[in-house]
Amino acid sequence: MKAINGLRYLWHLYKQRKASPDSFINWLRFANPGMLNEGNIYCIEYATENLPSDNPIIEIGSFCGLSTNAISHYLRKANRANRLITCDKWHFEGTENQGSFLGSSDITHEQYRRFVKETYIRNVGFFSGKLPHTMECFSNDFFDLWDNCAAATDVMGRNIRLGGPISFAYIDGNHTYQFARDDFLNVDRHLETGGFILFDDSADYYTRFGVNRLVREIKKMDRYELIIKNPNYLFRKTNYF
Numbered sequence: 001m002k003a004i005n006g007l008r009y010l011w012h013l014y015k016q017r018k019a020s021p022d023s024f025i026n027w028l029r030f031a032n033p034g035m036l037n038e039g040n041i042y043c044i045e046y047a048t049e050n051l052p053s054d055n056p057i058i059e060i061g062s063f064c065g066l067s068t069n070a071i072s073h074y075l076r077k078a079n080r081a082n083r084l085i086t087c088d089k090w091h092f093e094g095t096e097n098q099g100s101f102l103g104s105s106d107i108t109h110e111q112y113r114r115f116v117k118e119t120y121i122r123n124v125g126f127f128s129g130k131l132p133h134t135m136e137c138f139s140n141d142f143f144d145l146w147d148n149c150a151a152a153t154d155v156m157g158r159n160i161r162l163g164g165p166i167s168f169a170y171i172d173g174n175h176t177y178q179f180a181r182d183d184f185l186n187v188d189r190h191l192e193t194g195g196f197i198l199f200d201d202s203a204d205y206y207t208r209f210g211v212n213r214l215v216r217e218i219k220k221m222d223r224y225e226l227i228i229k230n231p232n233y234l235f236r237k238t239n240y241f
């Protein structure tokens with residue numbers, strides 16, 4: 001299996017489509033840590049250029065803001081005014097004991113969590129001209145707020161009314177099957193026809209994550225068309241439902 005996945009990885013690397021050359025993205029990636037697959041940048045560029053409306057974009061899992069800043073950048077480039085609303089609680093998997101230390105250091109997971117959140121705020125403050133709204137919560141709680149069109153306060157202390165149709169969702173939170181499926185079902189309720197959904201770490205060679213199992217299920221649904229596997233899956237919602 002390992003060998004097959006290795007070959008799949010090389011094949012996808014060979015076939016991967018790249019976003020148009022963009023020096024902003026190069027500079028951003030030098031200074032803003034994160035986990036953004038090169039192929040996702042192409043998908044983000046594609047989705048922002050083909051948004052069906054001015055409805056909001058949502059991102060689940062922002063970490064230090066790399067993908068948030070990339071989405072903001074491509075929105076600006078495509079001259080789109082869609083609001084970007086993101087969510088992260090900065091509670092990383094396997095760090096339930098927040099008082100425990102990072103390896104042999106004297107830094108606790110709680111301190112690391114605060115540092116990453118502050119890094120996020122600083123990074124989006126610097127690189128995202130039109131500031132995104134970010135909710136400090138897990139995605140299930142975020143969607144409860146969204147379902148109820150709740151008035152909420154973001155990590156910068158600004159008020160926002162959530163809810164309504166979504167034009168594009170970038171899903172990069174908890175990668176287990178159950179969580180990714182919940183995120184999908186929650187987005188699906190609000191994603192408008194022609195809207196996009198991009199799943200990080202959904203590539204065919206990422207068999208250790210549950211996301212690949214989920215995207216293979218979505219691929220069989222009539223109401224979603226696969227736009228590209230690059231190597232992660234980008235879908236568009238059709239009007240066939």
Ligand SMILES: C[S@@+](CC[C@H](N)C(=O)[O-])C[C@H]1O[C@@H](n2cnc3c(N)ncnc32)[C@H](O)[C@@H]1O
Pocket residue numbers: 033034035036060061062063064065066067068087088089090091092093137138139140172173174179
């Ligand atoms: C892979 S990182 C995101 C990387 C980021 N998109 C980037 O471009 O660098 C995953 C993030 O998801 C967050 N996360 C994990 N489970 C989550 C959940 N259930 N709801 C929201 N965020 C979650 C983590 O705190 C972490 O910051």
